Amino acid sequence: MSPGSTAEGQERAQAARTRLDQLDADLAARFDASEAAHVLARARADGVDALITEAWADCVPSDAPLALFAVGGYGRRSLYPQSDVDLLILGDEDAQVTHRDALAGFIARLWDAHVQVSHATRSLADVRAAAAEDITIQTALMDSRQLLGDAAMDARLQDAIGVGKIWSSDEYYAAKREELRNRHARFGDTADNLEPNIKEGPGGLRDLQTLRWMAMRVYGVTGLEQLEAMGKIGRDERVTLLRAASELQRLRWGLHLVAGKREERLRFDYQRLLAARLGGLEQADNSDVERMMQGFYRSAALVLRIGERLLQRFEEELEGDVEPEVLDPGFELRGRWLAARHANWPHGDPAQIFALFATWSHLPEGTGLHSRTARTLAESLPLVPDYASASPALRTQFMHLLQQPEAVTTLRRMSQLGVLARWIPAFARVTGRMQFDLFHVYTVDQHTLALLGNFALFQSGSDEQRFSMAHEVWPRLRKPELLLLAGLFHDIAKGRGGDHSELGAVDAREFCEAHGLSAADTDLVSWLVLKHLLMSVTAQKQDIADPDVVQRFAETVADREHLDTLYLLTCADIAATSPKLWNAWKDRLLADLYVATRLALRRGLENPVAAAERIAETRAGTRAILRAYGVTEDAADTLFLSMPEESFLRGHPEQVAWQASVLAKAPAEALHVAARTIGNDDSSVLEVFVHSPDRDGLFAAIVATLDRVGLAIQQARLLQGPDGSVFDTFQCMPIDPQRPVPPALVEQRLRDVLSKEDLASIRPPRRTQPRHLQHFRIRPQVAFGDAANGRRTLMSLVCTDRPGLLAEVAQTLRAQGLRVHDARIATFGERAEDVFQLSDERDLPLDESRQQSLRDALLASNTGESPS
Structure with a gap:
């Protein structure tokens, strides 16, 4: 019987479990009292050290030729509430065999004590071979800390994995650099995800650890203080990294507490709970969550920004000196890095900072900023005034940057390096700002930069498949910089309260006037910010095939320049909101509205079609x-x-x-069914056409069938033929983008269903609500109005989106005996905004009684309760 399985051993394991539970409870209380997470992580590691030492003494003979090491995060004395305890048992093969039962009892004792242990038992030769083959093992061993056994074993272990034996500095850096790139790519190369990973995501704790491991291998140091002493990192950079690390560690510790399990992703399930715990609140609202997340995003951005400088310094150390190439009196190229030529740059002059970006804009893509210049720029940011207090010459210099072909790249660089937030203080307020919903998947600043990036695509014409007309419209712009300014300011007032379009338009006007733009140019930029949602709302919520709708839109736009710029801004805005939001249907919808409006303007607004x-x-x-x-x-x-x-x-x-x-x-034939694909990329739309004799339940049966084959309807148009037939057209997208639905399958399923005599049995499938939708509830709203010159009733439904929603609504409409003539389906994250044109069974608009009956039925189906 192993020592860990005796009755006495069980009692000791129970006592250890009680001590560990008490330790975790004490640490949780200290966390709630605002004690630093890194202090708590060290205290937990020390507490676990004591438990492990006791278990080893109970189970393993004192004279056993074995050594016990803590490795990984535990080796660094950093142990979070749900972290694994990683151990290495080192000894030759004979010792492992002799003490196999003792070691098994030791591990069993730890598991019985609820210590989440992960261990490896290896000889020194095994360790060297495993580390040479797997850089992850090598890295974990670099953080080893001996707990028990012969002290000489530590020196032997460090020698076995040293730079001179395996993983040279060059090899280690290259491998970890590639590992970091691949890890970032898994998260879309951005920290600004709705549910970011605090540990593994870009700008997360793993990035900080990676920088430390690289420094250990390249410079032979173990901490930021030593790097600062060597002049490889500035004091401000070290302090900033420590502050960011402290914020990330605090979030991770709190996440482990509220999740109650090993969880590194800030999922919606936990964001409210964590925000409440961090704020000492009973319950957190959206603003509490948004403030917490803004803290994360800003910390992650700082880690990424300073981390990039450190990575470059590591490369410079490994590559050695490079002969500089002089570019102009102020700047030179060092390899692929742009550097200031003079040690005292920027000479206390913010104009020199703008000059840096001007020089950079003319260099090949992939040219980076030299680490010393980047550090000096960071230290010199206080030199950059806000535009309102800047000199006219400096404002002119900024506008010249916007007028260059690479203006979008320049703005992105200015944002990443902190210059843009200094120049436009309102931009600083939205940096790292998220919105607690499923529609806006990026922070406001990252969404804005993505929008500007789409402008660059329009300019280059490199993405014609996704944007069918934008590359044709872009060359007609009189002053592209005006559109860049509108994009920069369109969401800049988010989070202030009030209408962000109106507030942003005021900001944009003040900025343009300060920079000396003409009255006409200023009016255009301000109008674009004010109306930046107009085209999207018109296209998605109104019938743009109705000449009256196009006429009203054309009267608002008034001229070709406003139309061109608003069209480009709308395309770029929608595509930058979420990777899933832009598709061939939206591209076609906006293009149709653009073309129809252009024709209306050409005809003359006084001559409506x-x-x-x-x-x-x-x-x-x-x-x-x-x-x-x-x-x-x-x-x-x-x-x-x-x-x-x-x-x-x-x-x-x-x-x-x-x-x-x-x-x-x-x-x-009385029944015709056809389906075709529009577009030829991942955002292709499936258009479905059904010609059939009209009968009760037809629309509901079609919707249910499309739902069953895995299609989400974006738009439905239902027309009455001259012989009592219907001509129904549906624009659909796959529910799962990774599983496209073949047109032939759609045609066959619809024919099978619509050939049945009784359509009442055709029901949509039951679908479970996705996890992320369960945390967002929108109070359902049903409203009615007139449509088609009073011949039909317009019904709008706003509610929480869910799988099968349209199919359920169609069943409700069928049960109410109503006819559907048009349906426009719009989903904004968790929010569904659907609009239907309806009539009763006599093809008349709904009276007040029928409207109330329908409202009650829809509210009951969307809330699960009868309306009060």
Whole structure:
């Protein structure tokens, strides 16, 4: 029987467990009293040391030729509430065999005491071989700390894994640098994720540890103080890193407490709990969560910024001196690094800082800023005034930067290096600011930079697949810098309270006037900020095939320059909000509104297009396309007679021609189903066309079937044909972007379902709500208005999004005996905003009684309760 399994051993394990529980309770209380997390982590490591030492003494003979080491984070005396306790038992193979039972009892005792131990038992030769093969093992051993055994074993271990034996400085740095790149890539190369990983994500604690390990291998030092003494890091940089580390450690300790398990990701499940605990609150609201997360994002950004400088210094140390190439009187190239030529740069002059960015903008992509210059720039940031108090010459210099072809890259660099936040204090206030929802997946500053990055794509024309028209519109801009300013200010007032568009427009106007822009240019920038949501809302919530909608939008836009700039700003804004938000459907929707508005402006706002004119144009365009399909004029006219007049009012010639060609292939059939893919990338839209005799439950059955095959409807258009049939068109996206749905499968499933006599049994599948949606609840709202000149009722539903929502709404509408003529589905993170055009079974608008009945039914289905 092993020593760890005796009755006495069990009693001691229970006593150790009680002590560990008490230790953790005491440390939790100290954390709630605001004691520093790194102090608590060391105290926990010391407490676990005592438990392990006692267990070893109980289980392993004192004369056993074995040594016990703490490795990894435990080796650094840094142990969080849910961290693993990593141990290395070192001894030759004979000793391992002789004391196998004793070691098994030792490990069992620790597990019985609830010490989360992970261990390896190796000989010195095994250790060297494992470390040489796996840099992770090598790294863990670099943090080893001997707990028990022959003291000489520590020196032998360090010698076995030393620079002269395995992993030279160059090799180790290169491997860890690649490891860091790959790790960052797993998180999208940004710390600004909605649920960031405090430990492994960019700017997280692992980055700090990686810098320390590199310093150990390159310089032979173990801490920031030694690096500062060597002149490899400045005092301000060291203090900043320590402050950021303290914030990250505090968040990680608190996360372990509220999660009650090993968790390194700040998931929505825990963000409110953690914000409440950190603030000593019973319950945290959104603003508490946003403040906590802003602290994380700012700390992570500082780690990334200073870490990049340190990485470069490590490279400089390994590469040796490089002969500089003089660029101009102020700057030179050192390898691929831009450096100031003079030791006293920037000479106390902020103009020299702007000159740095001007020189940098003309250098090849991939040119970095030399670490010494980057450090000097960081120390010189107080020289940079806010624009309101800057000299006219400095303001002119900034505008010149915006007028260069690489202006977007320059703004991104100025943001990353802290200059932009100094120049525009309002930008500093939104740096690291997040919004506690699922729509805005980046912080405000990162969203803004991503928007500007999309402008660079428009300028280069390098992403024509995603943005079908933007590259054509961009060259027509009179002054691209005006659009850059609008992008820079469009969300700058987020978090202040009030309408951020209105407040941002005021900021933009003040900035433009201070920089000497003309009245017309100032008005344009301010208008773009004020109206930056107009085109998106119009396209997604209104029927842009309605000439009246286009006319109203055109009257607001008023001229071609406002239209061009608003279109580009809208495309860039939507695509920068979330990687999943931009797709071929939104691209087409905005392009359609842009083209329709451009035609309205060309025609003249005093000459609005009439419905008859629009129908005639679409018929002519459709005929031309059908001729290419081999359809004669007479055959086209026959097809047109079987189609709704409204198809030609609201549809594209290309779309109407596709539907007509589907009818032409089997004119005698009553049911036609067709599906096609629009676009050829990951954001492709599946367009589905259904021509069928009208009957009760048809819309609900189609919606349920599309849901079952894995499609989410973005837009539905339902038209009545002249012979009692329906012409329904759906724009769909895969529910799971990784699992595209073949058009042939959609066609077959719809034919099977719609061929049934009874559609009442067609129900949507039951879907579980995704975890991330469970933490966001929106009070459902149902509103009614007039549509189609009073001939139909417009119903809008705002509620929490969930899988199968539209299918449930369709079932409710069917149960109410209502007809759906149009549906526009918009999802903004966790928020669904759906709009339907409805009529009763007699094709009349809903009276007040029917509206109230529908409202009650929808609210009941969305809350699970009857409305009060």
